[in-house]
Amino acid sequence: MANMSLIKNPMPSQDPNVRNKNFDEVALGYTREQAMDEAQRCLNCKNRACMQGCPVMVHIPEFIAEVAKGNFEEAYQIISNTSALPAVCGRVCPQENQCEKYCVRGKKGDPVGIGRLERFVADWHNSHTCDVPPRPAPNGHKVAVVGSGPAGLTCAGDLARKGYDVTVFEALHLAGGVLVYGIPEFRLPKAIVQKEVDGLKEMGVTIATDTVIGGTITIDDLMAEHRFEAVFIGSGAGLPMFMKIPGVNYRGVYSANEFLTRINLMKAYREDSDTPIQHPKKVAVVGGGNVAMDAARCAKRLGAEVYIVYRRGMEELPARHEEVEHAEEEGVIFKTLCNPVEIFADENDDVNKIRCIKMELGEPDASGRRRPMEIAGSEFDLDVDCVIMALGTSPNPLIKDTTEGLVINNHGGIVVNEDGLTSREKVYAGGDAVTGAATVILAMGAGKTAAKAIDEQLMGK
Amino acid sequence: MYRIVRKEALRPTVTLYEIEAPLIAKKANPGQFIILRVDEKGERIPITINSYDPEKGTVTIIVQTVGATTEKLSHMKEGDCLADFVGPLGKPTETAGKKKVCVVGGGVGCAIAYPVLKKFHDDGAEVHAVIGFRSEDLVILEDEFRAASDKLVVCTDDGSYGRKGLVTEALKELIDAGNQYDEVFAIGPMVMMKFVSKTTEPYGIPTTVSMSPIMIDGTGMCGGCRLSVGGEMKFACVDGPDFDGHKVDWDLAVKRNQMYQAIERHKYEETCNLFKKEAN
Numbered sequence: 017m018a019n020m021s022l023i024k025n026p027m028p029s030q031d032p033n034v035r036n037k038n039f040d041e042v043a044l045g046y047t048r049e050q051a052m053d054e055a056q057r058c059l060n061c062k063n064r065a066c067m068q069g070c071p072v073m074v075h076i077p078e079f080i081a082e083v084a085k086g087n088f089e090e091a092y093q094i095i096s097n098t099s100a101l102p103a104v105c106g107r108v109c110p111q112e113n114q115c116e117k118y119c120v121r122g123k124k125g126d127p128v129g130i131g132r133l134e135r136f137v138a139d140w141h142n143s144h145t146c147d148v149p150p151r152p153a154p155n156g157h158k159v160a161v162v163g164s165g166p167a168g169l170t171c172a173g174d175l176a177r178k179g180y181d182v183t184v185f186e187a188l189h190l191a192g193g194v195l196v197y198g199i200p201e202f203r204l205p206k207a208i209v210q211k212e213v214d215g216l217k218e219m220g221v222t223i224a225t226d227t228v229i230g231g232t233i234t235i236d237d238l239m240a241e242h243r244f245e246a247v248f249i250g251s252g253a254g255l256p257m258f259m260k261i262p263g264v265n266y267r268g269v270y271s272a273n274e275f276l277t278r279i280n281l282m283k284a285y286r287e288d289s290d291t292p293i294q295h296p297k298k299v300a301v302v303g304g305g306n307v308a309m310d311a312a313r314c315a316k317r318l319g320a321e322v323y324i325v326y327r328r329g330m331e332e333l334p335a336r337h338e339e340v341e342h343a344e345e346e347g348v349i350f351k352t353l354c355n356p357v358e359i360f361a362d363e364n365d366d367v368n369k370i371r372c373i374k375m376e377l378g379e380p381d382a383s384g385r386r387r388p389m390e391i392a393g394s395e396f397d398l399d400v401d402c403v404i405m406a407l408g409t410s411p412n413p414l415i416k417d418t419t420e421g422l423v424i425n426n427h428g429g430i431v432v433n434e435d436g437l438t439s440r441e442k443v444y445a446g447g448d449a450v451t452g453a454a455t456v457i458l459a460m461g462a463g464k465t466a467a468k469a470i471d472e473q474l475m476g477k
Numbered sequence: 478m479y480r481i482v483r484k485e486a487l488r489p490t491v492t493l494y495e496i497e498a499p500l501i502a503k504k505a506n507p508g509q510f511i512i513l514r515v516d517e518k519g520e521r522i523p524i525t526i527n528s529y530d531p532e533k534g535t536v537t538i539i540v541q542t543v544g545a546t547t548e549k550l551s552h553m554k555e556g557d558c559l560a561d562f563v564g565p566l567g568k569p570t571e572t573a574g575k576k577k578v579c580v581v582g583g584g585v586g587c588a589i590a591y592p593v594l595k596k597f598h599d600d601g602a603e604v605h606a607v608i609g610f611r612s613e614d615l616v617i618l619e620d621e622f623r624a625a626s627d628k629l630v631v632c633t634d635d636g637s638y639g640r641k642g643l644v645t646e647a648l649k650e651l652i653d654a655g656n657q658y659d660e661v662f663a664i665g666p667m668v669m670m671k672f673v674s675k676t677t678e679p680y681g682i683p684t685t686v687s688m689s690p691i692m693i694d695g696t697g698m699c700g701g702c703r704l705s706v707g708g709e710m711k712f713a714c715v716d717g718p719d720f721d722g723h724k725v726d727w728d729l730a731v732k733r734n735q736m737y738q739a740i741e742r743h744k745y746e747e748t749c750n751l752f753k754k755e756a757n
Contacts, residue, residue, distance in 0.1 A: 187696045189514060189521075189561040197698075226563045228696055232500050255712060256700040265710070265729055267736045271700035277693050282520065290520040290545055290744060291693075292737040365732040412697045413715055 019056035022125025027132055036316050036346035039201045039285065043107070043135075048086075051136040055084035057121060058128045065118035066130060071461030072099050072170070076115055076130055083133055092141035095134060100173035100216075101166065101460065103142060103208045106135025108199060109457045110336050142211055148218050155179035157474050160244035162229045162415070165193020166456045167250030167447030169216060170463030171470075176219040178471055183222040183244070185233070190281065191223045193252055194448075195456070197281040198273070200310050202317070206280075230414030235422070235443060246442040246470045249430060250463055253448035254412030258405050259302065263359030268294060268367035272303070272311040272406035279314050296320045296402030300370050302356055303406030304328065307453075309339040311404045312348045322348045323398060327355040327375050327388040353377075355388065357395065359403055370398050408453045415449075427452060436466035444470060479513075479562035482535055484555045487617045490542045491585055492551055493527070499534030501564045507592035508570030508687060508719055511536065512695040514561040515549045522546050523692050525589035525664075525718070526565065536564075539588030539617065545744040552752060566695045567718045570685070572596040575659045579651060580626070581644050581673050582608040583665020584615065589687060590664040591618050591625075597662075598625045605656065606630070607647045609669070613638035644669065645676045658682050663722060667731045674722030684722035688713045690734055704730055 028044040029035070035042050046054065058080040066076045075094050082091035095102045111117075111131035119127030157180050161168045164186040172182045190196050192209040217223060227233060229251070238244045256271030258264045275293075278284040284293035299315040301308050304326035315322045324343070326333060329352050333340055344350065353375045360369040374394035377386035411428035423431045423439035429452055430445040432438050438445050446462025448454055483495035501511060510525040528537045542551045553559070570593050578597050582590030587608050598604045604625065609632040610616045616631065616638055623629050630647045631639030640647065648661070661684045663673040670686040677684045692702035695714045702713040705726035711717065 187563065188694060189563075197694075226561050227500070228563060228566065231564060231566055231696070232504060252698075255697050255715070258700070258703075258710060265703060265705055265726075265733065267733060274693060274699035274701045277699050282693065288518050290518055290549075292520070292740040292744070294736075365729070414696060 018059055019053060021057065024057075024126035024129045025050045025054040025132070027129075032345035032347070035202065036313070039317055041205050042202050042342060045139055046132055046136045048140075051083055051133060052086060054129050054133060055080045058084070059120060061120055065120060066115040066128075069114040069116075069118045071114070071457050072464055074098050074115075074134070079137065080128065080130070080133055083137060088137055088140040089145060091137045092145075095137060099460070100170040100463075101212050102134055103138035104166070104195060104204060104212060105457055105460070106131055106133075106138050107204050107208075110455060112337060114457065142208070151218075151220050152177055152179040154181060154220075157181065158183075158244045159470060159474075160185065160238045160242070160247045161250065162235075162247065163193055163250040163252055163447070163449070164191035164213070164223060165195060165250060165252050165447065165459060167449075167459035167463040168193065168248065169212065170460040171248045171250060171446070171467045172221050173216055173219070174464055174467035175470065176216060176221045180471075181220070183224055184216075185227045185229050186223065186225045187228040187231075188281065189225050191225060197277045198307065198310070200276065200280055200314055202313070203310065228414065230418040235415065235419045235440075239442070245474055246444065248436075248463070248466050248470065249415060249438070249443065249445040249449055250447045250459065251412060251415055251449045253409035253453045254428075255410050256405065257407045257410060259356060259407065261356055261358055263361060263367075264405075266359055266361040266367050267365045268296065268361075268401055269359060269403045269405065272301070272307045272404055273409070275311050275404050276307070276314065285318060293318070294402060296400075298398075298400040299323065299402040299404060300325050300356070300398055300400045301404045301406055302326075303408075304333040304335060304352075305406060305408070306335045306339055308406035309335045309343045311406050312343055313346060315402070315404065316346050316348060320402070323351050323400070324348055325351045325354060325356060325370070325372060325398075327353070328377060328385065329353050332377075332385060351398070353388070354396075355390070356403075367401055367403055368399065370400050370403055371395055372398065409448070411449060411452065419443075434465075435469035436462060437469060442473065478558035480558050481553055481555050484553070487539065488615055491539065491615065491617055492542070493537060493539050494550070494553075495535045495537045496559065496562055497534060498536045498562050498564075501536050501562070502529045502534050503531045505529040505536060505565040506569030507572065507596040508589075509565035509567050510689070510695070510718060511538065511562055511564030512566065512692075513550075513559050513563070515546060515553065516560050519549065519560060520546055521561070521693055521695070523566070523689060523695055523714075525687065525689065526592065527588045528592055536562075539585060541585040543745075544741050545748040548745060548748045548752070563695065566714060568716075570596070570662070570687070570719055572600050572602075575600070575602045577603040577605075577656070577658055578660045578662060579605040579607065579648065579656070579658045581648055581661060581663040581665070581669075582606070582622075583644060583663075583669040584610055585617070586665030586669075586687075587618055587622070590662070591621055593662055593664070593687075594622065595625045602659075603627050605651060605658070607632065607644045607651070609633070609644035609647075609665070610638070611635065643672070645672045648673060649676055652677070652680055652682070660685060663687075667727065667734060670722060671725075671727040671731070674725070674727070678723050685719050686722040686725065688718050688720055688725070688730065690730065691736065
């Protein structure tokens with residue numbers, strides 16, 4: 017008999033006033049009982065509306081049915097058949113816009129907590145199973161993957177499972193891409209990412225860190241000299257964008273990328289790290305997406321009073337609802353409907369103030385969102401010693417500048433067809449390098465599509 | 478791993494490291510840089526390449542001990558391995574097509590100025606060089622510079638070696654003596670590059686500088702290395718490191734580079750104390 021409660025089992029979490037002072041994971045995960053109870057809310061409906069919302073087509077009702085029965089390892093096997101990174105997706109996917117959006121239970125009450133169940137299953141597997149899956153028989157074909165973020169890891173995993181000899185090239189010293197330099201420890205513990213990367217290594221994938229494609233090796237070198245038969249480019253987004261306002265280069269103005277990288281990748285908040293970071297007292301984070309929330313919550317944990325400055329309203333924040341809620345609970349102050357116009361600094365160029373102007377929403381623009389407009393004469397100042405710009409990124413030029421014949425669109429993204437194939441033969445691409453800044457799961461979907469196309473191409477299917 | 482195959486103290490605080498890095502050695506060009514991390518807790522620091530040997534598969538850097546990371550590096554021995562060594566990064570210096578140039582190097586910046594100077598020389602230009610150091614005990618690569626240049630002036634701030642004074646004075650004299658340079662290329666401390674640019678500006682001599690701002694990834698991700706050049710935002714790691722010295726906003730660049738000075742000094746002292754304790 018299904019559990020007909022209209023309410024999702026709540027996620028146990030660290031108390032907001034405790035967690036805003038540490039970097040430990042915020043959400044603690046379901047217990048076995050909570051997971052089985054939540055799983056029983058799934059009606060196992062025939063048309064599986066949830067699956068159409070999943071970019072990697074996880075067989076959702078099937079895995080949930082196993083959870084309901086307490087068969088957690090079986091559930092894990094079902095998820096991992098189509099998803100390379102279950103423990104990651106269960107934590108960072110915007111389920112409310114994907115699988116859970118289509119859940120029938122959501123028509124009246126909360127949808128089934130699919131993401132929370134996925135996380136439970138992945139964590140259960142990681143803490144209970146240490147069987148190394150058998151290495152697939154090699155098929156004798158070599159594929160290179162550029163970038164070890166979600167797109168690259170997914171593509172590498174899918175190909176390795178089919179017996180390909182895969183090497184993943186990573187520019188930084190650690191594999192994981194945005195999962196390690198961008199998303200903070202308290203939302204995605206780095207040990208989980210490491211576990212996923214180790215899993216790929218056990219399958220025979222080689223991870224080459226400290227290797228910049230377009231610098232150390234070019235795409236053409238990979239194919240001509242290193243004898244890779246196909247290449248997948250999942251190099252991520254790239255150059256951070258800054259507002260074109262006076263004062264944007266003063267000391268204490270960071271891109272979210274830099275601020276987060278210092279904290280997440282370089283662990284600058286720890287005493288034993290050699291990487292320096294400012295410990296600001298008051299911070300303005302400009303932007304309203306998930307990256308802005310991550311930066312704000314990190315700044316909070318460094319001990320600062322934190323404002324989110326966003327030009328549209330609370331309703332329009334592009335960040336996940338859960339992230340906004342967590343940020344609010346932790347004491348981040350939202351200054352919505354206002355936009356920075358100038359940053360001021362003292363005689364040493366250290367930021368001491370940001371001037372903002374109030375905004376109102378006008379008619380919808382090309383994106384369908386109501387256009388924010390300045391209210392004349394409404395300027396006001398916030399005393400801050402740090403400004404973090406979380407405004408998205410523009411594509412990195414390194415690969416396009418060193419790869420002849422690779423067609424780029426006018427936003428700088430790599431042009432691909434529906435299989436992820438670029439204008440160059442046997443060179444595929446996906447993730448933010450193609451779309452500009454998007455989500456982990458969309459990048460994974462692109463990695464998956466390309467892996468399938470590469471397999472078909474090399475096998476002459 | 479990135480093994481130190483040769484370590485040579487050029488001066489008490491200036492050390493040459495030849496590092497095993499075959500892929501980088503194969504691709505490197507004058508003017509490009511690498512990023513290294515000494516150990517797992519280490520920070521990522523950019524250092525411009527001094528020389529490279531594709532046959533041997535090694536890259537040489539020359540480093541002055543100025544902070545915690547360079548102090549740690551100075552305690553590494555031949556045969557030890559660095560945690561990370563990435564590159565080559567940045568765009569190579571454009572050296573082709575010049576008839577007569579003057580290369581100005583300051584301090585440990587001479588380690589980087591040298592491969593650029595040599596490339597100008599090999600490409601057929603008449604090359605003058607002005608290199609400056611604080612004092613005699615910091616002079617490096619003099620013989621190498623002499624061998625690859627048509628005229629060399631060595632300066633020290635305190636007059637303990639060569640001529641006493643700043644490189645800008647020597648440069649101005651060369652220009653005033655009628656030397657017509659197609660380009661002046663300056664590498665050294667930011668303040669020196671700023672004043673070299675100020676010196677050549679009235680003469681309208683194109684002046685290129687090699688910028689080394691604070692950076693983390695070095696591949697165009699963090700935006701920490703941004704500069705204002707001709708009023709536009711540029712990223713030293715992917716747009717540079719070479720820029721038109723007459724267009725760089727120097728005051729901004731100098732101040733941004735000192736952003737972590739207090740923290741860095743503290744970390745440097747801590748590191749030195751640690752090594753002292755270990756030695757006792």
